[in-house]
Amino acid sequence: MSEPTPKTRFAPSPTGALHLGNLRTALFNALLARGHGGRFVLRIEDTDRERCSPEAAQALMGNLRWLGLDWDEGPEAGGPAPPYHQHERGAIYDAYCARLEAEGHAYPCFCTEQELEMARRAQRAAGQPPRYPGTCARLSAEEVARKRAEGREPALRFRVPPGEEVRFHDRVHGEQRFRTDDLGDFIIRRADGTAAYLFSNAVDDALMGITDVLRGDDHLTNTPRQLLVLAALGLPAPRYGHMGLILGDDGAPLSKRNGSRSVDELEAAGYLPEAILNYLARIGHAYATEAPLGLEGLAEGFDTARLSPSPSRFDPDHLRHWQDEAVQAATAERLRLWLAMDALVPPGYVEELINAVRGNIRFPADGREWAKRVFGPPPALDADAEAAIEAAGAAFFETAAAAAEEGYNRFQGLRGALQERTGRKGKRLLMPLRAALTGRCSGPELQPMVDLMGGERVTARLRRAVEVAAEERAQEG
RNA sequence: GCUCCCAUCGUCUAGCGGUUAGGACGCCGCCCUCUCAAGGCGGAAACAGGGGUUCAAAUCCCCUUGGGAGCGCCA
Numbered sequence A: 001m002s003e004p005t006p007k008t009r010f011a012p013s014p015t016g017a018l019h020l021g022n023l024r025t026a027l028f029n030a031l032l033a034r035g036h037g038g039r040f041v042l043r044i045e046d047t048d049r050e051r052c053s054p055e056a057a058q059a060l061m062g063n064l065r066w067l068g069l070d071w072d073e074g075p076e077a078g079g080p081a082p083p084y085h086q087h088e089r090g091a092i093y094d095a096y097c098a099r100l101e102a103e104g105h106a107y108p109c110f111c112t113e114q115e116l117e118m119a120r121r122a123q124r125a126a127g128q129p130p131r132y133p134g135t136c137a138r139l140s141a142e143e144v145a146r147k148r149a150e151g152r153e154p155a156l157r158f159r160v161p162p163g164e165e166v167r168f169h170d171r172v173h174g175e176q177r178f179r180t181d182d183l184g185d186f187i188i189r190r191a192d193g194t195a196a197y198l199f200s201n202a203v204d205d206a207l208m209g210i211t212d213v214l215r216g217d218d219h220l221t222n223t224p225r226q227l228l229v230l231a232a233l234g235l236p237a238p239r240y241g242h243m244g245l246i247l248g249d250d251g252a253p254l255s256k257r258n259g260s261r262s263v264d265e266l267e268a269a270g271y272l273p274e275a276i277l278n279y280l281a282r283i284g285h286a287y288a289t290e291a292p293l294g295l296e297g298l299a300e301g302f303d304t305a306r307l308s309p310s311p312s313r314f315d316p317d318h319l320r321h322w323q324d325e326a327v328q329a330a331t332a333e334r335l336r337l338w339l340a341m342d343a344l345v346p347p348g349y350v351e352e353l354i355n356a357v358r359g360n361i362r363f364p365a366d367g368r369e370w371a372k373r374v375f376g377p378p379p380a381l382d383a384d385a386e387a388a389i390e391a392a393g394a395a396f397f398e399t400a401a402a403a404a405e406e407g408y409n410r411f412q413g414l415r416g417a418l419q420e421r422t423g424r425k426g427k428r429l430l431m432p433l434r435a436a437l438t439g440r441c442s443g444p445e446l447q448p449m450v451d452l453m454g455g456e457r458v459t460a461r462l463r464r465a466v467e468v469a470a471e472e473r474a475q476e477g
Numbered sequence B: 001g002c003u004c005c006c007a008u009c010g011u012c013u014a015g016c017g018g019u020u021a022g023g024a025c026g027c028c029g030c031c032c033u034c035u036c037a038a039g040g041c042g043g044a045a046a047c048a049g050g051g052g053u054u055c056a057a058a059u060c061c062c063c064u065u066g067g068g069a070g071c072g073c074c075a
Helices: A020-035 A054-066 A090-102 A113-125 A141-149 A197-207 A217-233 A263-269 A273-281 A295-301 A316-329 A332-339 A350-360 A364-375 A383-392 A394-405 A411-422 A426-438 A446-453 A455-476
Strands: A007-010 A039-042 A106-109 A155-158 A165-170 A174-179 A186-189 A212-216 A239-243
Touching (some): A007 A020, A007 A212, A020 A039, A054 A263, A090 A155, A090 A186, A090 A217, A186 A197, A197 A217, A212 A217, A217 A239, A273 A316, A316 A350, A332 A350, A350 A364, A383 A426, A383 A455, A411 A426, A411 A446
Parallel strands (some): A212 A239
Antiparallel strands (some): A165 A174
């Protein structure tokens, strides 16, 4: 018997921006499918109209596409099990709910929020687990009819069979056993008629043919409930794998407080998709290589047996490392689009500039900064640069400017002429030059930058350096 | 409170009964070098604690401790 090709899904609730934890879940599910020639489904879990918005769903899809995590089935892609927005699947849920109710697996519950809240508080106070007390579990048909006649809209609650044990094999944690007595009856349809997560999520996985579900550990204790629902409905259950959660750098759940940023924020900050992907793929999952991988490589090396059950911490330094790797590995063309600095660079020079500065940049702003220093007006001098210029003295720059004006304005020529005329070499020669030309004492190799600048700019900057050095002399004197 | 999950350098991790406990990030040093990066080389840095099982335990079992999750008409 061969393994069926996997079908995985990402089933986000569009309640806000896509964050790293959820994104990793999406990534692993996508990798599992892609690595085995399977299919990846996107399903929007928007049954809670209060909290969900179409804008958030749209943004989320944009994020996934930006990262290259396109889905094979789902919104805007179609597929054999539409619709892929849960808010459009009400009729399906109604039918399954009706069946559960007819077969006694579910019952209407008229308890109000306040009643439930009070019951929970009382249970906690008494040292009891806060579980549904079963108030409406044994309502007679007459009582139900009467309450309905009073105009009260009930929620639908799943009747958890007592005294049983639910077992399943988790791909990450191994064998799991839960006693149904620890569960408590749970809501599968709200009083407003919309389906609740536990129910719609499980039913849709079955209906959409999902074979494998990778999700966070926070769902581990939900699993027996979903298994119970599927069993009552005679629907197949997927294979589950629960991964350790990503925590903040303080060990608390990931949130804005401890450094988590949304995909939107990371994109705005200049992170490349490859950086985010490589970083996330290595949290809770180990690859054989530390080299940066593309989506295909990540999928190829992905193995659920290498998923970690333990929680891990988000580390901004590590993300930055993958950003550096991504920048170094990217083609010049890729960086050109990312840097968006065409307006700052004369046509035809972009690639050369990129290759000159790529080792010194991490974000687009860094690249644009160098573009301006090379091709813009003489750049502002920072304190170190000014000091270096003053230390070299006006005479040095006078000589340099003269040489440039004579035509020694390419790097090698200028360097040779200056060495000959001033007797300076090495650092004593090049540091003042660097300061005068780029405004800073650190940065990419001088040679390509100087040659990219061209004679006019070089001369102008050297002339300015003469003035700066002379002014200083005058002030001191 | 109850149920469940987790535990190797500061962080991400390899390890699945016998290893000098390996790698990566970060940190430190050296090399390269006009500087800063990049790159190369090297260094400091870990099996939470206690009991078992075994000839042998980071690895298997139990307890403690410490983290995390669930117990919602949120997902």
